[in-house]
Every structure is written in structure tokens, then in C-alpha cells.
Amino acid sequence: MIEIKDxxxxxxxxxxxxxxxxxxxxxxxxxxxxxxxxxKTTLAKHINALLLPTKGSVIxxxxxxxxxxxxxxxxxGFVFQNFEDQxxxxxxxxDIAFGLENLELKNNEMVRIVEExxxxxxxxxxxxxxxxxxxxxxxxxxxxxxVLAMGPEYLVLDEPTTMLDAKNKKNIIKIMRDLNEKEGxxxxxxTNILDDLGYANHxxxxxxxxxxxxxxxxxxxxxxxxxxxxxx
Amino acid sequence: MIRKLSxxxxxxxxxxxxxxxxxLKIIYVIILSILVFAVRDLPGILFFSVFILIMxxxxxxxxxxxxxxxxxxxxxxIFILLMYIIFSPAQLKQGFIAIWRFLMLIIxxxxxxxxxxxxxxxxxxxxxxxxxxxxxxxxxxxxxxISITIRFVPVMFINLEKLKEAMLARLANFKKxxxxxxxxxxxxxxxxxxxxxxxxxxxxxxxxxxxxxxxMMKLGKYDYMSIVIVALLVLVIY
Numbered sequence: 001m002i003e004i005k006d007x008x009x010x011x012x013x014x015x016x017x018x019x020x021x022x023x024x025x026x027x028x029x030x031x032x033x034x035x036x037x038x039x040k041t042t043l044a045k046h047i048n049a050l051l052l053p054t055k056g057s058v059i060x061x062x063x064x065x066x067x068x069x070x071x072x073x074x075x076x077g078f079v080f081q082n083f084e085d086q087x088x089x090x091x092x093x094x095d096i097a098f099g100l101e102n103l104e105l106k107n108n109e110m111v112r113i114v115e116e117x118x119x120x121x122x123x124x125x126x127x128x129x130x131x132x133x134x135x136x137x138x139x140x141x142x143x144x145x146x147v148l149a150m151g152p153e154y155l156v157l158d159e160p161t162t163m164l165d166a167k168n169k170k171n172i173i174k175i176m177r178d179l180n181e182k183e184g185x186x187x188x189x190x191t192n193i194l195d196d197l198g199y200a201n202h203x204x205x206x207x208x209x210x211x212x213x214x215x216x217x218x219x220x221x222x223x224x225x226x227x228x229x230x231x232x
Numbered sequence: 233m234i235r236k237l238s239x240x241x242x243x244x245x246x247x248x249x250x251x252x253x254x255x256l257k258i259i260y261v262i263i264l265s266i267l268v269f270a271v272r273d274l275p276g277i278l279f280f281s282v283f284i285l286i287m288x289x290x291x292x293x294x295x296x297x298x299x300x301x302x303x304x305x306x307x308x309x310i311f312i313l314l315m316y317i318i319f320s321p322a323q324l325k326q327g328f329i330a331i332w333r334f335l336m337l338i339i340x341x342x343x344x345x346x347x348x349x350x351x352x353x354x355x356x357x358x359x360x361x362x363x364x365x366x367x368x369x370x371x372x373x374x375x376x377x378i379s380i381t382i383r384f385v386p387v388m389f390i391n392l393e394k395l396k397e398a399m400l401a402r403l404a405n406f407k408k409x410x411x412x413x414x415x416x417x418x419x420x421x422x423x424x425x426x427x428x429x430x431x432x433x434x435x436x437x438x439x440x441x442x443x444x445x446x447x448m449m450k451l452g453k454y455d456y457m458s459i460v461i462v463a464l465l466v467l468v469i470y
Binding site: 048050074078080082085087089101130 | 380382429434440
């Protein structure tokens, strides 16, 4: 479980996050929603220990991110909003292996995992392709494969559908659902697109860096969405 | 725009050049780059040029593609030539040799990047730069820096083109220095932003500067043959 306790985050004398208290359970599908500038990405980066709390704590399966960033990152994968900037190497299979190199896996083990990821995301035909020649949808899948290769138990996806067309949007949402239902990976979806909430069972609404709703999706009201600036 | 995307990027082929050890290819790039400056007369130029063209053919690279990749450098060639014509017309021959050297250096480096996957270049650089550890330089950091540079060169070209179009749409005039300065500043800003995102992404994928590349790179028969050929080339030119 991921527990966020009394989290405050200050950036240049301004509090971006205030008094955040959340629990994200194993195998859950949580959506963090909020208008632009509400602090969604900042919160997501705390879960992956890319940012550390100014005050309070983020505990990933019993490990405080302030004390052990690496353990948190092993458990939590992060797919960035701008996936173009997430790809380190030039060919698809090389980039998927980047995280595995960092985990110091043996060569044959890396090859096995890379092939497994290529099959899982149905991009085997792109293995040798130059990432610069791929479409946005394909780049998104490569970025996702690179993160999944590291075997995370939690997966944070920061606005994964923003840069995609309708077909690729559907595909990525279906992948998220499969990862959650079939493989038991907890999904933490950061978005401001209400259509993306489809498979989420828990919703967290942020407004100006504070949580204004944290409950089952079925309890999310239009009034709450309006208050968060997500509905007219 | 797609054309610019392929600049210096790895092209998967089943060729002799692709099969050569990345370590050797990097060493050959250094040797050939030094040899270019040892060639001073016409027979030498012809011999060296033919050698390089054979390498291009062995790499199964498209000559048209290679020529397209040279396009950004044509203006530099013209600039060099103009400098010789204006300031030293008596040494025009030297000007042509300077351009030829420049051209060869570009082709030699493109031969490496076209035929070697970036992770292999990185692994080879990592291994070759191990002695630098005594100067406190981390070989993996160095290798990753070079890989990222190669990966992001085309991205920079795309950003530049997009930015240029956006500025032209709002009537920017690139004949004025003001706009050139502006486009460079904005481009630099965007590249820094990308670098910051990439750094976050690398941290999130647990970038480990002490992890050693696991790639096994044993020399094969073609590698030994290439050593003999390059050694002969060095002997002939010197």
C-alpha cells in the first residue's frame, strides 16, 4: 500500500501541495484528477520519489521515500506526460532495456524481458525501429514498455491520453485496465479528462494543492467536479 | 521534417559494417579521422575517398540518404570555399582539401552512428573510457551523455523547425539578428526543459551510474580482418 501522510510540498516559498492524506491500495485503480495547476503531477512525482515532501511522508509498502528513494522507484513505475522526453536510447528495444541495465540484470535476462514487453504491448514489429520515426501512440507504448520491464507493482501514468488520437487513447486505456485486472498492478492515473476515468474505482480530486474529494468513483458528484473546475 | 529525423541515426541492416565490434569501430573512427589529415596529395585523396566509399557500400547505406544527411553542412563547405577565394585565392587547392577533409570526417562519423546501435556505442565508450576513472570521470556517465546527444540531435532539429514555423506565422524576419537570437534562446530554453524531464525519467527508471554494461563484445573473424585492413591503410598513407 502507498500511504501519503500530512504531505506538504513547498517550491520557491509557495506551497504546491497542502496537507495531503491518501491511501492507495494494492491492485486498485485510482484516478487523481484536477484542473491545470492543481498539483496532480507534483503529487504523482512524490509517489515515485522524484520529489520528496517538504513536510509529511510518502510510504510505499512500508518504506519512507525520504529514507529510501530507490526502493520506492523499484515498486512504482512512472510514465511521463511528455513521453518523448522519457525515451533515452534511439531504438525501441534498447530503450526498453535501459531500466534493466540500471538494475544490473544479466544480458540473457534483459533480452527475455525486452521480448516479453514487446509481445505484451504488441510492438514486436517495432523492436529495431528508431524511436524518432514512431508516431505518438507508438512512442507512448515504448515509454510504457520501458517502465513495465522493470516489474513495478504500482504504475503512475501522468496524463497518458493527452497527446493521443481516439484510437490510441482507447488502446492505452484498455492496456491500463488489463494491467490492473489481469496482472494486479495498481494503476494511478493522473488526468483532467473525465472520459479517462472509465475503469477507475477510486478517485482523488485536487484543487489548489489540496484534496477536496477522496472516495469511490460512484460517489463523485457533478458539484464536486464543478468545484474542481472540471465541469461547466 | 522526417528527413531531419534520420540525421546520424542507427539504421538496421545486415551488413559487414554492422557486424563489426563497436569498440573497433570507435577506434577506427579515431584512426581514420587522424589519417584524413595525413593525406595531402591527389592520389592519396582518391585512394582514401574510394576506401571510405567502399565502407559505405559495405554498410549497405543508401548514397542518396548519405547525401541528404550532408545537406546541413553544405553552407559550411561554401563558407570555407568563400573564405579561401576572398582571403587566400592562391591557396584555393588547400580550400578544396579542407572541404574534402571535413566531408570525410562527417562520413566517417555517420558510418559509425548509422551502423552501430546507440546502446552498443554507449557500451563500447563505457569500456574504452575505463582508464578515465583515474581522473574521476565515470565511464557510464560519459557513455550515456554521448548516447543522449545522438538521440536528441534530431529532436533539436524538429524543435527548431517547429519554432521557426511558429515565428514565421507571426511575421518574424530571420534576416534580422534579433529574431535569430530569439529563436536560439527559446530553443535553448526548450532543450533545457527536455533535459530536465529526461533527467526525471532517468531517475524514475533508477539510473545507476555504477551499473556496467552487460553486453558481451567478442571479436569475430570480420573484426580481425578489419584490423588487418585498417593497419594496411595506415601503412599505405604514412
